[in-house]
Every structure is written in C-alpha cells, then in structure tokens.
Amino acid sequence: MFKRIFWPVFILAVGTGLAYFAYSDYRPLKLGLDLRGGSHLVYEADVSLLASPADIDPAMQSLRTVIERRINALGVAEPVIQVETVGLNADAKHRLIVELPGVTDLGQARETIQATPVLEFRAERPEGAEKEAIIAEIKKVQDALAKGEAPDDIDPELISQDPYFVPTELTGRFLNSARVEFGQQALSPSISLEFNTDGAALFAQLTKENLGKRIGIYLDGVNISAPVVQSEITDGRAEITGQFTLEEAKALARDLNLGALPVPVTLVSTQTIGATLGEEALNRGVRAGVIGFVAVIIFMILWYRLPGIVAGVALAFYVALVLSIFKLIGVTLTAAGIAGLILSLGIALDANVLIFERLKEERRRGRVVRDAAIEGFTRAWTAIRDSNLSGIISSLILYWFGTSLIKGFAVTLSVGIVISLFTATTITRTLLLSLYK
Amino acid sequence: MFIIKYRAVFFLLSVLLVAGSIVALVALGLRLSPDFTGGVIMEVEYPAARPAIEQVRQQIVATDLAGISVQELGERGLLLRTKELTDDQHRALLSTLAVDKVAPLEKRFSSIGPAVGRELKQRGLTAIAIVVALIILYITWAFRGVSRPVQSWKYGLIAIVALLHDITIPTGVFALLSHFYGVEADALFLTALLTILALSVNDTIVVFDRIRERLRGSSGANFPELVGRSLDETIVRSINTSLTVILVLLAIFFFGSQSTKYFSLILAIGMIVGTYSSIFIASPLLVVWEKFSRRVK
Numbered sequence: 058m059f060k061r062i063f064w065p066v067f068i069l070a071v072g073t074g075l076a077y078f079a080y081s082d083y084r085p086l087k088l089g090l091d092l093r094g095g096s097h098l099v100y101e102a103d104v105s106l107l108a109s110p111a112d113i114d115p116a117m118q119s120l121r122t123v124i125e126r127r128i129n130a131l132g133v134a135e136p137v138i139q140v141e142t143v144g145l146n147a148d149a150k151h152r153l154i155v156e157l158p159g160v161t162d163l164g165q166a167r168e169t170i171q172a173t174p175v176l177e178f179r180a181e182r183p184e185g186a187e188k189e190a191i192i193a194e195i196k197k198v199q200d201a202l203a204k205g206e207a208p209d210d211i212d213p214e215l216i217s218q219d220p221y222f223v224p225t226e227l228t229g230r231f232l233n234s235a236r237v238e239f240g241q242q243a244l245s246p247s248i249s250l251e252f253n254t255d256g257a258a259l260f261a262q263l264t265k266e267n268l269g270k271r272i273g274i275y276l277d278g279v280n281i282s283a284p285v286v287q288s289e290i291t292d293g294r295a296e297i298t299g300q301f302t303l304e305e306a307k308a309l310a311r312d313l314n315l316g317a318l319p320v321p322v323t324l325v326s327t328q329t330i331g332a333t334l335g336e337e338a339l340n341r342g343v344r345a346g347v348i349g350f351v352a353v354i355i356f357m358i359l360w361y362r363l364p365g366i367v368a369g370v371a372l373a374f375y376v377a378l379v380l381s382i383f384k385l386i387g388v389t390l391t392a393a394g395i396a397g398l399i400l401s402l403g404i405a406l407d408a409n410v411l412i413f414e415r416l417k418e419e420r421r422r423g424r425v426v427r428d429a430a431i432e433g434f435t436r437a438w439t440a441i442r443d444s445n446l447s448g449i450i451s452s453l454i455l456y457w458f459g460t461s462l463i464k465g466f467a468v469t470l471s472v473g474i475v476i477s478l479f480t481a482t483t484i485t486r487t488l489l490l491s492l493y494k
Numbered sequence: 495m496f497i498i499k500y501r502a503v504f505f506l507l508s509v510l511l512v513a514g515s516i517v518a519l520v521a522l523g524l525r526l527s528p529d530f531t532g533g534v535i536m537e538v539e540y541p542a543a544r545p546a547i548e549q550v551r552q553q554i555v556a557t558d559l560a561g562i563s564v565q566e567l568g569e570r571g572l573l574l575r576t577k578e579l580t581d582d583q584h585r586a587l588l589s590t591l592a593v594d595k596v597a598p599l600e601k602r603f604s605s606i607g608p609a610v611g612r613e614l615k616q617r618g619l620t621a622i623a624i625v626v627a628l629i630i631l632y633i634t635w636a637f638r639g640v641s642r643p644v645q646s647w648k649y650g651l652i653a654i655v656a657l658l659h660d661i662t663i664p665t666g667v668f669a670l671l672s673h674f675y676g677v678e679a680d681a682l683f684l685t686a687l688l689t690i691l692a693l694s695v696n697d698t699i700v701v702f703d704r705i706r707e708r709l710r711g712s713s714g715a716n717f718p719e720l721v722g723r724s725l726d727e728t729i730v731r732s733i734n735t736s737l738t739v740i741l742v743l744l745a746i747f748f749f750g751s752q753s754t755k756y757f758s759l760i761l762a763i764g765m766i767v768g769t770y771s772s773i774f775i776a777s778p779l780l781v782v783w784e785k786f787s788r789r790v791k
Contacts, residue, residue: 091753099610143613150609161600167581325607334537334601338751345754349745353738360734392753393685396761399746400689403739404696407731410738411700414731440703443636444696450632451625451692458621460614462681463688470692 061491068484072374079380086384089391089465092339094332095158096166100322102151116320117151124153128166133157153322154461161329179222179273180263191220222273222280225263231256235310237303238296246306250295257293265289342395349399350376353406361413364489368409371484375405379476388472394465397452401473404448408481411437412489427493434486441481448474498722501778508775511767512659515666522669527678530615532608534579538591538598539571545593547572553590559583571601579605618684622691626654629695637702640709643717644784652779653698656771660694661687664764671756682757690764693739697732697772704728705777718781725777736769 090097102120104113117140128136137156142149160166182188233251252260263272264286271283274297284297354372358365379398383390390398416433420426452471455463497504528535547566554562559576567573572591579587588597633650640646665687671677704724712720743765746758 099607101607163581163603326605326610328604328606329600329602331537331599331601333539333599338753341749341751342746342754345746345748345750346742348749349742352741352745356738356741392751393682396682396685396689396754396757399742400693400739403693403735403742406738407696407700407735410731410734414728414734418727436707439707440700443703444699446636447629447632447695447699448692450628451688451695454625454628455621455688458617458624460617460681462614463618463621463685466685466688 064487065491068374068487069370072370072377075374075377075381079377079384084384084387086380087387087389088335088339089389089394090156090158090328090335091330091392092335092342092390093158094161094330094335095156096160096163096330097326097328098155098157098163098167098324099326100153100155101325102153102320102322104151104320113151117153120153120320120322124155128155128157133160133166151320152325159332161331163327163329167324167327177275178225178227178260178263179219179275180225180267181270181273182219182221182223188220191218195220219273222275222283225259227256227259227263231259237306237310246303248297248306248310250297252293252295254293257291260293260295261289261291338392342392346395346399350402353402357406357409363492364409364413364416367485367488367492368406368413370488371409371480372402372406374484375477375480376402378480379473382472382476383469386472388468389465390469391462391465393462394469397466397469398473401470401477404445404474405477405480407444408437408441408477409485411440412481412485416489427490430489430493434482438482441478445474445478496722497725497774498718498778498781501774501781504774504778508659508771511666512662515662515669518666518669518673519662522673524665524669524679525672525676526615527680527683528575528604528606528611529681530611530679532577532606532611534574534576534605535602536574536579536587536600536604537567537571537602538574538588538600539568540593540598541596542570544570544572550591554587557586557590559587559590562587572598614681614684618688622688625688625691626657629657630654633699633702636699637706640706642709643788644780648783649702649780652776652783653695653702655779656698656768656776657691657694659771659775660764660768661690663767664690664760667763668756668760671759677756682754683760686757686760686764689761690768693765694768694771697735697768698776700731701725701728701772701777705780717784721777721781725773729773732769732773736765739765 102117104116121138121140125136125138128138135158137154139154141152141154143152144150157166231252233253233256235248235250237246238249239246267286268289269286271285273280274282274284282297350372354365354369357368361368379401382388388394412433415437416429419429419432419436422429424432449471452467452474456467456471459467544566547564550564550572554564562574562576565573565575574587584603588600591598630647630650630653633653634647637646637649640649668677668679668683672679701724704727705721708720708724740762743758743762746754747762750758
C-alpha cells in the first residue's frame, strides 16, 4: 500500500519541480535568432594564400579572436562566433559564422567586422605646446567627468589624439611574420618581427630617428607595447621584449600576424530577422504547442479513459523534463528545433499508445488487469525500442551532415527520443502499475 | 485479413498517387526558395497603410535597381526579392520604399550566396541517402532472428519502399502548392521531409515488430494470414498515433506562426500517407514477396 502511494506522489512531486525549473528564469532557455530577432552572417575565408594546410586552423582561430574582440567593442549581448569547415581537404571551405542577437541594423556591424585589423608603429610625440594642449584637454574632460559634470567646449581635434605618440608610415602591411621566441638569457619570451623590404627600410629610418626613445605598437588603435629603441635596425628584423608570459607573447604574435592579414574574408550570406517577427513566431509556436498538447491529452482520455490520464501525466512530465534538460545542456531553440520537439512529443505519445493497446489486448485474452499491464509493457518494448533506435540513428546522421538549421532539429529530436524512452518505460509504467494493484 | 485480400486495390491507389506526384513534380517543378538557390529576400511592414503596389514598382524602376520583384504580404507588408543586393543598394531600396520620408520597418532580410544554397541542397540530399541506407542495415539487423519465410533484409528494403512512397506524395502535393499558391520549398520543407522519413520508418517498424513476434515459434506456414492478423492488431495503434500527431500539426497549422504553416501541412500529409503505407503497402508487400519467392522455388 505504501509503495502504491509513494511512487505516484514522488513522480508528481519531481514533475512539479521540473516544471517549475523549466518555467523559472534560472538559466533561461536560449532562443535562436529566428525566434528572438537578430542577424546571422557567414563569412568565407580565402585560405589559398596560406603556405601550408597546417596554418589554416591557427589562422582561423586568430581570425575568430579578432572578430570577437571587434564585436565585443560593439556592445552586442551574447554574440556567437564560430569557425565552420565544410567539405574535406583541398575542397574544404573555411567559414566564420557570426550571430548577433538583437542586431537588425547590419550596416555598422558589417563595417566593424570587415574593417582590416590595423597594426601601426608610432613614434614618440615630441615635447612641446601640442603635446601639452592634448594632455590638458584630456585632463579637462576627466576632471569634469569626475565631478559628474558634462564637459563643455571640447576641441574634438585635440581630444581624439594620442598625446604620447604620432603615427608613422610603418604599418602591418609591411610585416612578413611575427613569432614567439625565447632569448638565450631572457627568462620571458619575446616576439620577433620580420618586415618585408619596404618595411625594413621604413623601420631602419624609424629606429635611426628615434634612438633611445620609445616606439608605440598599436593594434586597432590600442597600444599593445612600447619598447625602447636600443640601436638602429637595418635588417628588417625587430624584437619586442617585455615582461610577457608565454600566453601573452603567443597572443601578441598572433595579433601581429593578423595585422599582416593572413586570411581575407568575404561575406557570403546574411540573414536578419526583425525582433517583432521573431517574437511573433515564438508566441505563435508556443500557443500552437499548448493547444496541440491539450487536444492530444483530451483525445487520449476520451479514448483510453483512466490510462489516458496516466498518459497525460507522463506527457506533462516528459515536456517538463525535456525543457529542463534543454536548459541544462544549453540547447538553442529554433523554429526547426520546436518542430523536432513537437515531433518527439508524438513519438513519446506513441510509446504510450503502444503500451495501452497491448494492455487492452491482453485483457481481452482474459488476463487480470495487473498482469495485462505487465505483459503489455514487455510486449510493447521491442516495438518501442526498434522504432526509437531507428529514429535516433536518423537524427544522429542528420546532426552529422546537416547545416545549422538541420542540426537544431536533430538535437531536439534525438534528446526528445531518448527521454521519451525513459518516461514511457518508467513514468507510465509506475503510474499504471500503482493504479492496477 | 481484409487488407491482405484486397491489397491490389490499395497498391493501385498508392501507385496512382505516387505517379501523380511524380508527374506534378516533373511538369510543374518545385519552386525553390533562396535557401537553396541563393538570392535576396526582404520583408517590410508599413506602420500605417501600404502604398499601392504599382506605385512601389514604378518607384523602384525609376531608380537604377533592376530585377526586383515586389509582392504584397499580409495587411501592411511587402515582400521583395532579387538576385543580389550590395549594402548601398540595400539602403537605396529602403529609402525608395519610404512613404513621406518614413522608411517601413524591415522585418526580415536574407541574402544567401549561391554556394551556400547549393550546399544546403546537396547536404540535405546526402543526409537523406545515408539515413535510408543505415535504416535498411538496422532493420536487417533488428529482424535477423526472422529469416523464414522472408529474409530480414527484405523487411529493410520494403521499409525503404514505404519511405520513398511517403516522401514522394507530400513532395508532389508541394509541387501543386508551389504552382497554384506560389509556395516556396525552403529549408523548413527539407526539415519536413526529414521528419516524415523518421516517422514513416517508425510506423513501419511497429507493424513489422508484430509480424516478427507472431513468427516466433511459428513455422510461418500461413504467412498471409499471419500478416493479416498482425495488421488487425496494430491498426488501432497506428491510427491513434497518427491522429494524435495530426492533432498537434493542425494546432500548428491554425495557430502557429506563418513560417511553419506549410511545414505542418506537409507533415500532416506525410503522416497520413505514412500510416497508410505501413498498413496497406509495407505489410502486404511482404506477403507478395513471400508468394513470389515460393513460386520461383
């Protein structure tokens, strides 16, 4: 008697907990761009200029890092930037996929992303009135901001300048490569740069003119290092020393290589979904799901009576569990993903129908109801197992070969099928057996 | 038993439907969306009344933007398509569409390179082919215990025949929708076909499973009768399952978002023909094959 009441109550309690979790704001379900609005950009990298195939991966990774940094500068919430390789070996296409939730005006985003990363070498600004004027202007703004006032009469010409360095002709265009190296005495790694012929000439001139002074190395307008020139350098090789950790040195070498642009990119596709359209799709999708769910349960109860109610509870448990798992493993829900979810709902229900039909049959053969239920499960199992396994095989293949849209579908479907196997064999079974004691 | 007895009628119905679908497909063709062919789609909505479509067309022609088609969409929206659009052209187009200097709200903009589109098509087809092949193998393996009177690979092959039947008919219906209502086959259409694929096999396996169970411990002497009885026993389940799924699909069709309307319709058709084929085609085919091999011997 105790067991008979304990398990159903336990299931209901767990189910309610899961439903609460699924509904709560904790780790909210990630929505795809098609449901929340935003932009999806696909860039294709031209890797034909790279020396060897082994260089492709590092080049793509550094491309990713730089573009990520640029997008973060735009202030987009939760951007997704990933490298995708399509095809094999020599035919492979290397793409960078950029997803910008909430961004529907692409103009600025595209310009920021595609701007060539700029590596600049700047010389020290000579002491004098100009330098002081810039410093004074910056101080004025800072003081005003510190007091919480809006700074007035600013000279935009002055404020936008760097007080300590002035641009020179030498940029990343003249760089051949940058590498991390360990000096013989130095404990920390350094970065060796190699310029091309024109770069070497410019660099020789720059070092000659700035002997004993600092040279500012800037990436995308941000100072990354300011080494002091020790001697005139004519062979086009330079070394940046400093207190780098190995990680920092690697990152810097990579950034410098990027200043030399290893992989040019072209935009091959863009998709923008307005926020209103996404919201509408989501609301209508949810409403349709709820109406469909209720209709199915009504049908089950009308047809199977008491077991129909069991199926309803098991199905509600199923939905709560699936949504909770989606939240936990971070599945991104798209319109196609919702379709996969709804389909898995059908498959979950099918397991129940199979069991109930068997149960009816066994009862017609004259078994008492509890035996019929147990027999029903045993006999329905092979059909449930084989049909679900073939479904899992299909969704795995789809995941493997599919594009992002198909993947979204395959993920929700396969997770759904696995969980439906679990709920049909445990939840439905436990509830049904405690009814028929 | 009724189903096995009158199988010729059911086969004929299916053959007619499949043939009709293929004719529709070949004669009318599928209108592929830029998801597959590459191109630009733009959807805009006006805050108040939409300008007359002829006027919009003339305004566009007046600029140097060529080859843009304009359609009305909903109450206040417009749908525009073209092959390619640069950033500048995009901006120019938006300002051309403006009424009293107020540009309409851009609800959707999608520009897909032809290579990306081709790739989606090719990968979709590859995925379908591999799934089909693996399912034959899986069924052959799952039914390995039953080699009499019909070898297990034949179950696999027949499941695939049923599957092809189940995706051909919805595709044919889609060709009709394409032709008469201008509906385009997009990435969601491909997803719908993949879904039908999964459901169809699922359904066929359930019926085959019953045959497998009955064959165990039986000599399989009266195979047609055995299949007939298995069908009688599984028919309620098959119909109930599809009914419940169709209920959900109807909910999506009537209450769901505009973008999944045809998706749910195609799925519902696939569901109906899928249930039909597993009952009226797949199992009777087993009987036919068994008879045929006996005659050959």
